[in-house]
Amino acid sequence: MFYDRFRSTGYMTNWLARLIARAIDARLKPIGMSSGYMPVMFALAHGAALSQRALTEFAAIEQPTMAATLSRMERDGLIVRRADPDDRRAWLYSLSAEGLDKSIKVQEAGREINEAALAGLSGSEREAFLAALAKVVSNLESYLTKAKPADA
Amino acid sequence: MFYDRFRSTGYMTNWLARLIARAIDARLKPIGMSSGYMPVMFALAHGAALSQRALTEFAAIEQPTMAATLSRMERDGLIVRRADPDDRRAWLYSLSAEGLDKSIKVQEAGREINEAALAGLSGSEREAFLAALAKVVSNLESYLTKAKPADA
């Protein structure tokens, strides 16, 4: 029997990620935001001022991706940046008044979509699912770091 | 206690999808392919000739995304297309000799990454994980189709 993509972690995960992003974007677009902004909104929600580097690590994305995201968020008036007084290379980002206000809507949207996603799963099924997700992420992380030196 | 993104389906799923895509791309790039080609490679692997519409449905993506993917695959010599004799609007896509040859590598890469992803999970844990993924995808599908008419 050949490859059943509905039983492929890669296929299903990609599909699910796109569906969730679409659902989030549908909720956030009317208030001028989108799914890529979420990690930044969460990181800065309590008034923190973080560097691009810190935000990049928080969101677990690559630095140029974060740079582009921050640039769009600044364009949209959600964040402000000031020079880091201790390092002339760096900037410190924080939420604008508008961004702080909207960060509540972002949390609501996140909770709503997560709840819709897990509908019909029991408490223990949810626990098992989230635990498996964490395990699989960790597997892939080590798979990717292991692959690099082997090539060299 | 505030939002724990490591227990958010949306966050973890997005993270996992990116990790898997990276792992796949690392395997496929040396042979001139990438993760977005996979559904098409699978759909056409046994010599089928399908329309863009059929491929779009198979891959569960939007039509313009498939159009762009097919255009890159044609550029890379993996597929050929001929006019549909029964419908002058449509094209029929199939794998080139090179594409057919490479489709085996794609399946191998898919199996390898899926296995790496699920490492350390027991048989029943894998079953539960895949079942939960299917359930959550189906939840999101109906959430999205439900949301539209409510807005109108």
Place this chain on the structure above:
DNA sequence: TATAAGTGGATAGCAAGCTATGTTTTATGA
């Protein structure tokens, strides 16, 4: 204290998603 190495960001260029919209052909129905 110079120089070398390392770090924070910026930029270029591409892939893979999406929505919205246009064009051509096919199908329907009054």
Place this chain on the structure above:
DNA sequence: TCATAAAACATAGCTTGCTATCCACTTATA
């Protein structure tokens, strides 16, 4: 039959992600 609706594909424009590379500034070291 002919007008209209529907379908297949193309195109524009945007977001979010990646790798590779460069510049400027800091830090470490000979």
